[in-house]
Amino acid sequence: MARFFDAEQISKTYPGVKANDQIKLSIDAGEIHALLGENGSGKSTLVKIIYGLLPPDEGKMLLNGQRYRPQSPRQARAEGVAMVFQHFSLFEALTVAENIELGMDDPPSRNKLEATIDQIGQRYRLPILPRRIVGDLSVGERQRVEIIRCLMQNPKLLIMDEPTSVLTPQEADQLFETLNELSHEGTSILYISHKLEEIRNLCTRATILRLGKVVNVCNPKSKSAQELAELMVGTNFATASKGSTVKGSEPLLCAENLSCGAVTEFGVSLSDVNFEVKKGEILGIAGVAGNGQEELAAVIAGEAKATGSLRFKGSDLLHKRITERRELGLLTAPEERLGHSAASEMSLTENAFLTADQRMALSSSGVIDWKKTKDFTRSVISQFDVRATGADSPARALSGGNLQKFVIGREIAQKPEALVVNQPTWGVDAAAAAIIRQALIDLASKGAAVLVISQDLDELLEISSSIAVLNLGQLSAAKNTDEITRNEIGLLMGGVHGPTVGSETTVVAA
Amino acid sequence: MRDVEFLGINPAVFLSTMVVAAMPVLLAAMGELIVEKSGVLNLGVEGLMIIGAVCGFIVSVETGSPVAGLLGALLAGAILAGIFGLLTQYFHASQVATGLALTLFGLGLSALLGQSYTGIRPPDFSIPNFGVLSELPVIGILLFSYDFLVYFSLALVVGIWWFLNHSRTGLALRAIGENHNAAHSLGYHVIRVRLVAILFGGACGGLGGAYLALIRVPQWTEGMTAGAGWIALALVVFGSWRPFRVVLGAFLFGGVTLLQLNLQALGIAINPAYLSMTPYIVTIAALVVISGMGSHASLRAPACLGKPFDATK
Numbered sequence: 143m144a145r146f147f148d149a150e151q152i153s154k155t156y157p158g159v160k161a162n163d164q165i166k167l168s169i170d171a172g173e174i175h176a177l178l179g180e181n182g183s184g185k186s187t188l189v190k191i192i193y194g195l196l197p198p199d200e201g202k203m204l205l206n207g208q209r210y211r212p213q214s215p216r217q218a219r220a221e222g223v224a225m226v227f228q229h230f231s232l233f234e235a236l237t238v239a240e241n242i243e244l245g246m247d248d249p250p251s252r253n254k255l256e257a258t259i260d261q262i263g264q265r266y267r268l269p270i271l272p273r274r275i276v277g278d279l280s281v282g283e284r285q286r287v288e289i290i291r292c293l294m295q296n297p298k299l300l301i302m303d304e305p306t307s308v309l310t311p312q313e314a315d316q317l318f319e320t321l322n323e324l325s326h327e328g329t330s331i332l333y334i335s336h337k338l339e340e341i342r343n344l345c346t347r348a349t350i351l352r353l354g355k356v357v358n359v360c361n362p363k364s365k366s367a368q369e370l371a372e373l374m375v376g377t378n379f380a381t382a383s384k385g386s387t388v389k390g391s392e393p394l395l396c397a398e399n400l401s402c403g404a405v406t407e408f409g410v411s412l413s414d415v416n417f418e419v420k421k422g423e424i425l426g427i428a429g430v431a432g433n434g435q436e437e438l439a440a441v442i443a444g445e446a447k448a449t450g451s452l453r454f455k456g457s458d459l460l461h462k463r464i465t466e467r468r469e470l471g472l473l474t475a476p477e478e479r480l481g482h483s484a485a486s487e488m489s490l491t492e493n494a495f496l497t498a499d500q501r502m503a504l505s506s507s508g509v510i511d512w513k514k515t516k517d518f519t520r521s522v523i524s525q526f527d528v529r530a531t532g533a534d535s536p537a538r539a540l541s542g543g544n545l546q547k548f549v550i551g552r553e554i555a556q557k558p559e560a561l562v563v564n565q566p567t568w569g570v571d572a573a574a575a576a577i578i579r580q581a582l583i584d585l586a587s588k589g590a591a592v593l594v595i596s597q598d599l600d601e602l603l604e605i606s607s608s609i610a611v612l613n614l615g616q617l618s619a620a621k622n623t624d625e626i627t628r629n630e631i632g633l634l635m636g637g638v639h640g641p642t643v644g645s646e647t648t649v650v651a652a
Numbered sequence: 653m654r655d656v657e658f659l660g661i662n663p664a665v666f667l668s669t670m671v672v673a674a675m676p677v678l679l680a681a682m683g684e685l686i687v688e689k690s691g692v693l694n695l696g697v698e699g700l701m702i703i704g705a706v707c708g709f710i711v712s713v714e715t716g717s718p719v720a721g722l723l724g725a726l727l728a729g730a731i732l733a734g735i736f737g738l739l740t741q742y743f744h745a746s747q748v749a750t751g752l753a754l755t756l757f758g759l760g761l762s763a764l765l766g767q768s769y770t771g772i773r774p775p776d777f778s779i780p781n782f783g784v785l786s787e788l789p790v791i792g793i794l795l796f797s798y799d800f801l802v803y804f805s806l807a808l809v810v811g812i813w814w815f816l817n818h819s820r821t822g823l824a825l826r827a828i829g830e831n832h833n834a835a836h837s838l839g840y841h842v843i844r845v846r847l848v849a850i851l852f853g854g855a856c857g858g859l860g861g862a863y864l865a866l867i868r869v870p871q872w873t874e875g876m877t878a879g880a881g882w883i884a885l886a887l888v889v890f891g892s893w894r895p896f897r898v899v900l901g902a903f904l905f906g907g908v909t910l911l912q913l914n915l916q917a918l919g920i921a922i923n924p925a926y927l928s929m930t931p932y933i934v935t936i937a938a939l940v941v942i943s944g945m946g947s948h949a950s951l952r953a954p955a956c957l958g959k960p961f962d963a964t965k
Contacts, residue, residue: 195837216839231834233827235952244827245838249820 146171146330147192147210147299152201154187161187162198163354169299174321174331176341176362179351180374180571185334188351189301192332193225194218205299216247222298226288226305228334234277238287241276245291262290266320281432282313289320300324301332306340310430311599311632318344336374336572337600338367352376375572393418394591395442395454395472395560402441402448410615412437414450417610417620419560419591424582425620426606427595428631431565434615435595436477439564442593443467443474454560469500471559475550477568477595479542483549486538490530493537494519494552501556518555526551527577543574550578560591567601579605599631611635661914664793666907671802672868674906676701676860676877679805680884681891681898682812683856688888689816690849691829691956695751696736697857698881699758704729704858705865706762709774709872718777722801722862729858730851732758737850741843744960759875769872777801777867799867801859806899808856813895825849829954832961842961857881879932886935890942893953901938908934 147169154162162184169175179185190196192203194212203210205221212218215225232241239256243249250258256272263269268286276284285305292300302321306314321331321344335341341348342362350358350373358373365373396418403411412434419425429435440446444464452459454472462470476482484493495504495515504515519533526547530540537545546566553561566582567575583605586592595612596602602609603623610620611634618634680697687694694700707728712721736754739745782796815822825845828835832842864880865872883905891898912927 194839214839215837219839227837231831231837233830233834235830235955236823236827240823240827243820244823244835244840 144171145169146173146206147332148204149188149192150202150204152188152191152203153199154184154191154196155199160354162191165201165351165354165356167349167356169330169332171298171330172325172328173347174325174333174345176345176348177332177334177351178336178338178341178348178362178370178374180336180573183351183374184354185351186303187354189225189303189332189334192218192299193223193301219245219295219297220247222296223301224292224295224297224299225301226285226292226303228303228305230284230288232276232284232287234275236276237272238270238274238276238279239272241287242272242291242294246294258294259290262293266290266293266323267316268320281430282309285309285317293324297329299330299332301334303334304336305333306335306337310635311628312636313430314340338362338370341370342367350374371572392420394421395419395452395593397442397450397452399450400441400448400452401450402437402446405437405440405446409437410434412441412448412615412617415615415617417593417617419593421589421591422586423608424586424592424594424606426602426609426623427593427612427617428599428602428609429595429597429612429635431597433612434617435564435612437615438612438617439474439476439562439595442472442562443476465500468497471501472562473497473501473553473556473558473560474562475553475564475566477564479545479549480538484537484545487536489534489536490523490528490540490548491516491519491533493548494522494533497552498556501558522548522551522555525555526581543570546570547574547577550581554581554585558585558590560593561585562593562595564595565597566594567596567598575601599628603628664790666910666914668793668797670903670906670910671798672906673910674902675802675805676864676868677880677884677887677905678809678899678902679860679863680857680881681887681902682805682808682895683853683860684884684888685891685893685895685898686812686825686856687849687853688957689829689893689954690825690846691832691954691959691961692740692846692850693747693751693958694733694736694754694850694853695748695885696733696754696758696881697853697884698877698879699755700729700732700854700857701758701861701864701877701881701884702762702875703732703758704861705876706766706769706861706872707858708862709769709865710765712774712866713769713772716775718775718866721774721866722859725858725862726855727858729854729856729861731854733850733854733857734847736854737847740960741847741850744962747958747960755881763874766872766874770874772871774866774870774872777870801863801867809895809899816895826954829956832956832959836961846961857884860884883931883935886939889953890935890938892942904938905931905935 145168149165149167152162152165165188167188177185177188187196191198194215194217210221212221212223233244239252239259242259243255249255259270259272268290270283270286270290276287279287305317309317325331333341333345345362348360348362349356352374362370398416400415401411401413410433415438417425427435427438437446441448442452444462444467448460454470459467480486485496495510498518499505502518504511504518516533522528523530523533528548528551529544540548550563550566563582566578570578579601582592582594594602594606606623608620608622609626609631611618611631613635680701684694684697704725708721708725711724712718732754736750739750740747777799779799786792786796816826824835824840828840828842828845836842861877864876869876887898887901887905890901908931912930915922916924916927
């Protein structure tokens, strides 16, 4: 195959960090090339440079043998480079056609555009109605809009930034077909992901980054997922191991016919959700984001009103205030680290006080005991290996992984009887994620009931004792992790409910 | 028809006066509509209007030309808004605080500039001659009795509607107000578009103020905008960021203002202070009703309204 894209000695320095250090990357025509790396390894910086969003400090790029130096995304697109972002760059209040038009430099008339959208949709199996408002679309449909927007330009190099992190396994398979089709037609694809299995299936070459440097270029099919992970992280790391669990028989936290309206603008409402979590059990709630996860977490925490019944240790929770639930021993860590779990401008000590006041008795008669609060904060910091300059450092100064270790550690350190976490390792590097998962397992093995809401299926298969799937606000019946297959979960995520699903692969918790 | 009267009010005359009464807030609100559609919240409309009023007044008195006065007001409004744009877009000052400061600054500066112009009558603003058309019963008064600025403003409303919904630049402007990060990554110039929108909004606000001082009243009094800028801001919300609804709101406001003046003139036994309040109370009531009407995507504020944008993050 002919070489299509070349980057040599790309360097980019931010204050204090060398985000890209002498990076070399080459992609052949029609190749699906993987770019692998942890958060903070410099993947996004490199991609932004290729897409013209950032100028490199040094280095040069060649596209089709020609010098390539985009000053803006517009210029990059004009030269045939397109990108699908991980966090979609879509405009929710606008229609599909308007969104696509915005990505084009020379759009045709609206009618013609709508016809082209239909055409591309059929050809690459990306069906979408051009006049729908994007805010009303599912995540998978939104991604189609992004991809169609790119394909409108007939790109020669398509950059995909973690495209499957928001998709069901079936939607992901469909995406892979689309990508393979494009690759056969000669389009080069730069595929960024940290899901090693899918890279091993899809790509023939991978460039692995660590701390801003290329550490390896290899054929991912010839390496095991474990080997790739070690190259990415640089050290061997242990996967979480399930401890011996002391399972109780009585459900500690149980919901019956729990229903609630959407809490966010484009959220969905929960309808008749039933589940129970016993002592020592980890119930995993799988599902694609935006199917009621936030609503479920908010209802359990007490942030949203609901109907039905929610009982904890036998007492009715729905009429209890947030602080009363915390006093009872039901703690929660919401999804959004900054702004929901933690106040960004406040110090870790202050943030610790905000959720631990009740259970750790950090104040008396309205006066804060700062010494006690600080001691508690320090213990969280050391126990969960939070890298921060100290207990006084503001929450926003911590990296995503460290802040996540802190906000989850803060709850675990309060010795909860039940803990509910939403997306505990979203956007967290593998090492921190491993620590968090182990902490959740340890908590359960000490007898707490743990509810983990996560989009990451591998994570749930690794840590939970049973799994239920949330789809369009409805929760499937929980099944023992050893008895449910990946395929079955995938179908439930896509909305196929029913007891029998053809299953050939039994999932072994990796 | 011509002599039909209601409570001593001739409906055709009432409606045509209502249109004139609505003009200052309408112009300012159309400007602010564009500003907010681009994602910027400029609370300084009151300041822009009063500066437009005083500068328009001074220029037209000094040159003797009302048109020069209007141009002066346009320019003064744009310059003042330019300061707001510079502070908020380049120096990342808070939009709310800067907007409020703009209002206070405008009120103070206009009082200073206008000191020696109180009590003077500005040069007359000629009304275009439509010949026989203006002689037609009812229609003559309703459609052909206005100064050219009224026709210009109504054309501006149609122009803005077309710009927002049918032009590519208008789509880009809406996109920037909706999600500035996404627009930036698609290669649109967020700051540049917003600055132009802010300047346009300032020019419209200035023009609205000049309409008040040169045509509607016409004279200069300190603080003569009397909250019209705030009403313009409310009208944008009232109109759920759609040009024609904003016009409707402006007419409603103009109508209520006029009605209370008429009622006062009739000597109805209500304290005039209460009557003067009614336009504001009606505006607040309308806002409450509107915000209670649900939140479909097409009725919402631009998602990035008031949020600062920093390309380096």
